[in-house]
Amino acid sequence: MNPLLTPVILLTGFLGSGKTTLLQRLLTDPSMEGAAVLINEFGEVGLDHHLLDRIDDNVVLLKSGCICCTVRGEVADALSNLESLRARGEVAFDRVVIETTGLADPYPVLQTLTAHPVLRSHFTNGGVLTTVDAVNAINQVAHRAEAVRQIAAADRIVLTKTDLVEPKQEQALRDRLARINPASRIVTTGEDVSSILGGFEPMSLDQTLTWEPPAEHECHPGCDHDAHGHSHHEHHHAHHHDDALGVTSFSLVIEGPIDWTIFGAWLTLLLYRYGDRIFRVKGILALDGEDKPVAIHGVQHLVHAPTHMEHWPEGPRSSRLVFILEGLSPDLIRRSFSAFTGVSRVRTAA
Amino acid sequence: MCSLCGILGCDDHWTNAIARPGVYTHNHDMQSRRAEGMRRMKAVNSILSYRRLKLDVWQGRSYVVTSPTGASSVFEALSHLWPEAEALAGRAFDPLDEGMISWMEERQGA
Numbered sequence A: 001m002n003p004l005l006t007p008v009i010l011l012t013g014f015l016g017s018g019k020t021t022l023l024q025r026l027l028t029d030p031s032m033e034g035a036a037v038l039i040n041e042f043g044e045v046g047l048d049h050h051l052l053d054r055i056d057d058n059v060v061l062l063k064s065g066c067i068c069c070t071v072r073g074e075v076a077d078a079l080s081n082l083e084s085l086r087a088r089g090e091v092a093f094d095r096v097v098i099e100t101t102g103l104a105d106p107y108p109v110l111q112t113l114t115a116h117p118v119l120r121s122h123f124t125n126g127g128v129l130t131t132v133d134a135v136n137a138i139n140q141v142a143h144r145a146e147a148v149r150q151i152a153a154a155d156r157i158v159l160t161k162t163d164l165v166e167p168k169q170e171q172a173l174r175d176r177l178a179r180i181n182p183a184s185r186i187v188t189t190g191e192d193v194s195s196i197l198g199g200f201e202p203m204s205l206d207q208t209l210t211w212e213p214p215a216e217h218e219c220h221p222g223c224d225h226d227a228h229g230h231s232h233h234e235h236h237h238a239h240h241h242d243d244a245l246g247v248t249s250f251s252l253v254i255e256g257p258i259d260w261t262i263f264g265a266w267l268t269l270l271l272y273r274y275g276d277r278i279f280r281v282k283g284i285l286a287l288d289g290e291d292k293p294v295a296i297h298g299v300q301h302l303v304h305a306p307t308h309m310e311h312w313p314e315g316p317r318s319s320r321l322v323f324i325l326e327g328l329s330p331d332l333i334r335r336s337f338s339a340f341t342g343v344s345r346v347r348t349a350a
Numbered sequence B: 001m002c003s004l005c006g007i008l009g010c011d012d013h014w015t016n017a018i019a020r021p022g023v024y025t026h027n028h029d030m031q032s033r034r035a036e037g038m039r040r041m042k043a044v045n046s047i048l049s050y051r052r053l054k055l056d057v058w059q060g061r062s063y064v065v066t067s068p069t070g071a072s073s074v075f076e077a078l079s080h081l082w083p084e085a086e087a088l089a090g091r092a093f094d095p096l097d098e099g100m101i102s103w104m105e106e107r108q109g110a
Helices: A019-028 A072-087 A107-115 A137-143 A145-152 A167-180 A193-197 A206-210 A260-274 A330-341 B030-051 B078-089 B098-109
Strands: A006-013 A035-040 A059-062 A095-099 A123-133 A156-160 A185-188 A239-242 A247-254 A278-285 A294-299 A319-326 A346-349 B054-058 B062-066 B072-075
Touching (some): A006 A019, A006 A107, A019 A035, A019 A095, A019 A193, A072 A095, A095 A123, A123 A137, A123 A145, A137 A145, A145 A167, A145 A319, A247 A278, A260 A294, A260 B030, A260 B078, A330 A346, A330 B098, B030 B054, B030 B098, B062 B078
Parallel strands (some): A006 A095, A006 A123, A123 A156, A156 A185
Antiparallel strands (some): A239 A247, A247 A319, A247 A346, A278 A294, A278 A319
């Protein structure tokens, strides 16, 4: 992360999932002392800011409803105003937290940070923190696309209300969340703030790098796929489905060097056409002529500037691209990648 | 960056990032930027030829995409390429379309 840019942490999560409670906890931590807070409240009367103890010049309430449509300009205005105040020495902050409404799609705010001609010179995506209600999340992810998009966009998932469910129920939810977003670490709200925020960066690819595909599963008569999260036979169990909304996560494992320019043309066209259904793409690439791996990270239509990684993780030096998407065939994406880039040794993995 | 337009070449696009610490880019100097621009043009034209379109630089500053009938469309940044190309072709460029994948596979095999 560029040290000259102020990180903006997006705190999101479905309605009632404990965003404000978590924000209150985070703000008590010394590391968050210098945080400015923007709160978006759906509805005419903002309530959540009253729940925060620290009401001061650094807490701004965004008024105009759902953050994913009407408020985009207001987020930009609020951040611009904060920056102006800081430039004049009237406030000081070293990071910003934006608490979204429970119905928000995180993508427009991330896009605003990246695309806004002024903001992108001062702020950077500090990561997406998504709260997930252990009691109701199973039902929410089965029926609400907003909940799935928030989970898919997460760099870290914070489980809340785990004291209200049985360990078995919590584990089932963890399994489900891992299938929707295998690249995000899951913590619980009861953990230390340092644990919740530790190593929390949008470009962190730790989970991607350490996330090994499970052993090939042998089917047998009466095999209960739903019980263990495996996928359809025709895809050789190479991806996971979140059944109700058709959300799939899988990765392309690519052997051999990739031409960066051709890859860029392919992924750009793919996201132009299907960015509204590709919630997340994240991975490391072995590029033609490069010794070090290159990391890429995207949410829907938005792809952040690619970064050079210091070294390859242990194990084979193959490229790996993780996709979280809805209603698209992993095998078609694999074939498309090969057809456009000319790299034939590509397989899909869970 | 216009995320809805399928950006390919505007200054802050991820495929054409400005050189800065930590960021991977081919834009290290004028020469490498120009060479990368040529490579990008070639890669894009390979895809555009599926609908018999062609992309060129127009007056050194803009781009023009032309159809085999002579229709053309000029635009300032490659960010607008895909919507312009689709409007000119009257059809979509779908990288997951079976026909397009097969066509690209044949080209790779040729």
